[in-house]
Amino acid sequence: MNITKDIRYVGVNDHQIDLFEGQYIVPNGMAYNSYVILDSKIAVMDTVDKNFTHEWLDNVAAALGGRQPDYLVVQHMEPDHSANIGTFMKNYPAATIVSSAKAFTMMGNFFGTQFEDRRIVVKEGDTLPLGSHELHFVAAPMVHWPEVLMTYDSTDKVLFSADAFGKFGALDVEEDWACEARRYYIGIVGKYGAQVQSVLKKAAGLDIQTIGPLHGPILTENLGYYLNLYNIWSSYGVETDGIAIFYTSVYGNTKKAAELLADMLKANGCPKVALNDLAREDMAECVEDAFRYGKIVLATTTYNADIFPFMREFIHDLTERNFQNKTVGLIENGSWAPMAAKTMHKMLDGCKNLTFTDTTVKITSALNDESKQQIEDLANELCKDYLAQRDETANKNDLAALFKIGYGLYVVTTNDGKKDNGLIVNTVSQVTSTPNRVAVTINKDNYSHHVIKQTGILNVNCLSVEAPFGIFETFGFQSGRNKDKFEGWPPLRSDNGLAFLPMFINAFMSLKVEQYVDLGTHGMFICAVTEARVINDKETMTYTYYQNNVKPKPKTEGKKGFVCKICGYVYEGDELPDDFICPLCKHGAADFEPIA
Numbered sequence: 001m002n003i004t005k006d007i008r009y010v011g012v013n014d015h016q017i018d019l020f021e022g023q024y025i026v027p028n029g030m031a032y033n034s035y036v037i038l039d040s041k042i043a044v045m046d047t048v049d050k051n052f053t054h055e056w057l058d059n060v061a062a063a064l065g066g067r068q069p070d071y072l073v074v075q076h077m078e079p080d081h082s083a084n085i086g087t088f089m090k091n092y093p094a095a096t097i098v099s100s101a102k103a104f105t106m107m108g109n110f111f112g113t114q115f116e117d118r119r120i121v122v123k124e125g126d127t128l129p130l131g132s133h134e135l136h137f138v139a140a141p142m143v144h145w146p147e148v149l150m151t152y153d154s155t156d157k158v159l160f161s162a163d164a165f166g167k168f169g170a171l172d173v174e175e176d177w178a179c180e181a182r183r184y185y186i187g188i189v190g191k192y193g194a195q196v197q198s199v200l201k202k203a204a205g206l207d208i209q210t211i212g213p214l215h216g217p218i219l220t221e222n223l224g225y226y227l228n229l230y231n232i233w234s235s236y237g238v239e240t241d242g243i244a245i246f247y248t249s250v251y252g253n254t255k256k257a258a259e260l261l262a263d264m265l266k267a268n269g270c271p272k273v274a275l276n277d278l279a280r281e282d283m284a285e286c287v288e289d290a291f292r293y294g295k296i297v298l299a300t301t302t303y304n305a306d307i308f309p310f311m312r313e314f315i316h317d318l319t320e321r322n323f324q325n326k327t328v329g330l331i332e333n334g335s336w337a338p339m340a341a342k343t344m345h346k347m348l349d350g351c352k353n354l355t356f357t358d359t360t361v362k363i364t365s366a367l368n369d370e371s372k373q374q375i376e377d378l379a380n381e382l383c384k385d386y387l388a389q390r391d392e393t394a395n396k397n398d399l400a401a402l403f404k405i406g407y408g409l410y411v412v413t414t415n416d417g418k419k420d421n422g423l424i425v426n427t428v429s430q431v432t433s434t435p436n437r438v439a440v441t442i443n444k445d446n447y448s449h450h451v452i453k454q455t456g457i458l459n460v461n462c463l464s465v466e467a468p469f470g471i472f473e474t475f476g477f478q479s480g481r482n483k484d485k486f487e488g489w490p491p492l493r494s495d496n497g498l499a500f501l502p503m504f505i506n507a508f509m510s511l512k513v514e515q516y517v518d519l520g521t522h523g524m525f526i527c528a529v530t531e532a533r534v535i536n537d538k539e540t541m542t543y544t545y546y547q548n549n550v551k552p553k554p555k556t557e558g559k560k561g562f563v564c565k566i567c568g569y570v571y572e573g574d575e576l577p578d579d580f581i582c583p584l585c586k587h588g589a590a591d592f593e594p595i596a
Contacts, residue, residue, distance in 0.1 A: 003210060003218055004156040006133065008036045010044075010059035012052040013170035020168060024187055024284050028180075029170035032056075032080055033214050035160065036063040037153065040131030041070040043098075045151065045160050046214060047084035056084060057091060068092060071120075071128070073135070074099035075149050075162040077106040081214050086111050089118065096120055098128060100139070102147035122149065138202055140164065142195040144188055150199070157209040163189065164199065165226055166215030178229060181216065183288045185233050190291065190321035196234035200227065201552065204584060228470075236325045237468050238294035241503060242272030243382055246286055247299035247331075248279055248308040253366045254333045258299045260367070261331070261375050268383035269390050278310040287317045290326075294466075294503075295382055299331035299361075302340045311340075315347045324352040325466070329378050331361040338362055355538075357381050385535040389492055389502065394533050396495065401507035401532035402430050404462040405438070408542045411461040411475050412440060413499050414451040420499040421480030423448045424472055426543055428460055436529045438511055441522050447481040449523055456513040458525070459498045464538035467504040469550050477567065477584070495531050506538045562592040570595070 001009035011033035020026045032048035034056060042064065048056045060069075069092050074082060085107065089095060097104075098120045108114040122128065124139035138150040143164055151160040167181035189196060211219040211226065219226055232239050243265055249255035255277070262273045274293065276286045290296050300311035328348065332340035341360050348354055359378040363371045380387070387393040405428055413422040427441040440460060442449045452458050463471065474485055492502045500508045511527035541550075554568035561572040567584045571592065580589045 006038045007156060007158060008063040010034045010036050010063050012048050012055050013172050014049060015170060025282055026168045028173040028175060031171045031215055035212055036060060037130060037133055039133045042067060043071040043073050043130055044069050045073050046075055046081045047088055049080045050083035053084050053087055069095050071096050071098050073151060074103055075151060076145060076214060077103050077147055078145060098122055100147050100149050106147055140199045142192045143199055144192055152206055157207050158212055159208045160212045163214050165211050165219060166213040171217060183284050186288050186291045186321060187284050193234040193236055193322060200231055235468060239292045240272060242293050243270050243295040244274040244289045244293040245297045246276045246278055246314060248310045250301055254299050254301055257331055257363055257367055257375060261297060261379055264376060264379035265383060268379055269386035270383055278314050286314060290318055295327040297329040298344050300340050302334035302338050307340045307343050315344060319351060327355045329357040329382055333363040335365045388533045388535045396531050396533060398534045399532055401509055401534050404507040404540050405430055406540050406542055408540045409463050409546055411463060411501060412448055413459040413461060414448050415498055416451045419484050420486040421448055421451060422475045422485050424476035437526055438529060439524055439526050441524045443522050447479055452525055457496050457498060458511050459494055459500050460509045460511060461501045461505045462507045463541035464504060464506040465541050465545055466538055467541055469552060471504055506536050506540060507534045556595045559595055561595055563595055565591050565593055
């Protein structure tokens, strides 16, 4: 298979395997990917599993067409990719191994030699010229072993990404990428989100047109889709709007409670409810669901003065993978001394940014009127935002929305008659209470200022602390004049016809302009409140919180140059060109400052 004119695929499909890494069910097998780059010098990228030595060597020989390889680039030392290093070097004695220092140490562990006489040790930033192609090495420690290097071919713009962007499943089987890539990522790499975020920042500075992972298909189209999912997964964000329920049940009563809750959640407008029986479903699939949704419910019995074994295993799998940034509801069942909720809560104490619901459901053996009411209360609490989003259940005169205003960060949404638009602002304030008036100040250079002047209406979305940096990239780093900022977002609308954000806000207000004040560079719109909804009780995103917790921290240590005050991008060099545009947030040189 040709990846590009000069790059050949020489990997293999494994349909013999039943458990990957001895624990993950792989009904559609696995692919072990390897590549050959043909140039004046020839580089072979990684080897394959020991069970496919001859098939792989045949593939390599066919791609070489009688030529001899110059380099074997080893990106990752896990045996399913490194098992044939020794065999390759015996077959091609003139070849040189190119890898990281840690990888050569591991080769000594695996093969009894570090190939001292036939090696090139490379690190972050090193290059390897092949002729017309040049390989650039990108360190990716703990994605998901410490020795990992990724390799970028700057000629064909291919990122050889090691285990990143891989998935379960052989290449000769058609299946959805996201499902098995998600299970693969969370199961194998999930603990190392911070390290993946670091690599994604490096990748943002590369012009990538193809991704060649060590497992799964070669990615050539819609790369933004894959990069976005990896950003969500590695930042422990919300991929799917909905609620996941996980239960164990001895005699069926806890199962009935979980099913009743699921029905109530659906009735309250929850867009998707995932119900999981931990005793009968693949544990890796359940763990995947827990990371996928923003809200989960754990329901189990007290068992041997502890909790049911499958629930204990499940929670251990979550905490082992740095489970965080979720809302958690608890349901416990016990006939004489219920303590499951307390045990589950304690097991999750070490997780970051978990919000536990005020309602905990307590069942004594079987459901009764009291526990059914608790389940209803839990469903209402979990669905407060969904209820507020629906016209038929929303309180549209909830002026408590005004209490969400602070010196914070907001998304102002508008519509120019052709498409929805939005921008980030930090100057929203209540100016009178009888009647309620709100002032919004916007830079005249922003397209939204022009739209509001024409239409006289706007929505103010109060961002909560759950809002990821991607929200600021979408609504703050690009112009609505030439970009549809709501592309891919579900159409939720207030009574004035404007969009409001379906997530990451705790309230919104619909405003009608009554007065305009010209402030020179900015314009102030003084508005009446026509609709106000409180979506949830999450903390409001303040400017300070954004700076301390959301905005990426620039890595400037040991670097000389300039850093973008908006997004943290680092430009290395003695002088910053006057016409320089930040590749991330698109702001100009005026928004950069020298590295201290």
